[in-house]
Amino acid sequence: MTNPLLKSMKIGFIGAGNMTQTMIKGILESKLLRPEQIIVSNRTPGKLIKVTELFHVQTRDHNEQVVEECDVVILAMKPQDLPAAVEVFANHFEKHQTIVSLAAGINLKDLERLIPIGRLVRVMPNTPAVIGRGVIGYLTQDNDDKEIVADLMEDLFSNLGVMLQVDTEDQFDALMVSCSSGTGFVFEMMMYWQDWIQERGFSDEDSKKMTIETFLGASLLAAQSAGIDIEELQARVTSKKGVTAAGLNSMRELEIERALRISFEKASMRSKELSLSGKR
Ligand SMILES: NC(=O)c1ccc[n+]([C@@H]2O[C@H](COP(=O)([O-])OP(=O)(O)OC[C@H]3O[C@@H](n4cnc5c(N)ncnc54)[C@H](OP(=O)(O)O)[C@@H]3O)[C@@H](O)[C@H]2O)c1
Incomplete structure (x- = not known):
């Protein structure tokens, strides 16, 4: 059941870029919140005019105003902009506020150092969220508020696609590589096909x-074949020594699986490198 408190909550976005616009669209389409419950700030005013025109949400000139007024604050700037932006208002948060970071490469420990008070959660949507077909992974802090935060994330973002709660930073990383970078990998294959x-x-x-x-x-x-593995679906289009089998044999000889695994690992290593270097 949807949280009745949502009706009176204020949700803030700091950063009015692509992901913010996708999320606002999803939240408003779900009819969970009214536009006046959403407050947005941005570094420069241009995108604020756009979000007002598109969604009729409220805007503020200063990030601190969003922090002061909102129950949930979504940090939606690029990872490299986050630490400096947050420094200005990090001490303004109160214990009951939920702070959502969309930034790749900034783990919960880093966030806890940057923002000492408040409920912190990492959320990773992928681009198909823009059409409600995303995979939205999230990782909460492991404390007594874990369930409250998880319920809130499910309520707020499930209109964007499939929600998946993960338990560790490593799983969060794997979800980011396979679903967010993964969208790019699938496009790469689609280009070869075309x-x-x-x-x-x-x-x-x-x-x-x-x-x-x-x-x-x-x-x-695959999505509509409940109880049938992808392997079985593949077997159903593959007759022994037939056309599909010939192609598949070649794919296996060429070790496509190995190539893909290496690509996933490289992406994962890059994510860890960026996170360690603080460059992102
Ligand atoms: N797009 C995706 O598919 C996707 C998927 C998963 C996660 N994410 C994450 O979501 C976050 C946002 O990505 P995006 O694609 O939406 O980026 P984006 O379109 O570049 O938007 C970032 C926004 O942040 C604003 N900003 C920068 N510094 C600020 C500050 N100090 N105060 C207020 N606003 C500030 C920028 O303002 P200006 O207009 O002045 O530049 C810009 O509008 C990133 O952490 C990204 O990694 C994105």
């Missing part, structure tokens, strides 16, 4: 359509 089709005389439009529908069709079929 190129191959196009080289066989199909138009730009048709080759794109064929690619998208193949990925979409396979994904939806």
Whole structure:
């Protein structure tokens, strides 16, 4: 059941960029909150005009005002901008406030150092959240408020896609690589698909359509085949010594799985490197 307290809550966004706009759209479409319950600030005024026009939310000139007025404050600036931005208002938070960080590479321990008071949570949406088909991972602090924060995250963001609570920073990292960077990896494969089709005389439009529908069709079929493993679905389109089998054998000989695993590991290593260097 949705938290009845949401009706009176104020949700703040510091940073009015792409992810903020995606999240506001999702929250408003879910009808959980009214536009006047959402307050946004930004470094420069341009995007504030846009969010007011698009969503009729409130805006403030200073980040501190958002911190003072809101129950939930979403830190939605780029990771490299976060520490300096937060320094100004870090001591203004109170114990009951929930502070959501969207920043990759800044773990909960780093956040606790930056913001000593308040309930902290890391949230990682991926770009399909913009059409309500995202994967939204979150990691809360391990304390007595864990469930309250988890319920709040589910209420606020489930309109953006599938919510997944993770237990460790390593899992958070894995979710970021596989689902957020993973969206980029899937696009890379889609580009190879489209190129191959196009080289066989199909138009730009048709080759794109064929690619998208193949990925979409396979994904939806897997999503709608409850109790059937992906391996079994693959077996159903593969007859022994047939056309699909020939292609799959080649993929296995070429060790596509190994190539993908290495790419995932490299992305994960890069995330840890950026986090350690503080550069992000
Ligand atoms: N986009 C995604 O798909 C995605 C997915 C997962 C996570 N995230 C995370 O979400 C966060 C936001 O990403 P984004 O793509 O929305 O970035 P973005 O479009 O670049 O937006 C960032 C916004 O933060 C503002 N900002 C910077 N410093 C500020 C400060 N001190 N005070 C107030 N506002 C400040 C910027 O203002 P200006 O207009 O002045 O530049 C800009 O509007 C990042 O941490 C990112 O890693 C994004």
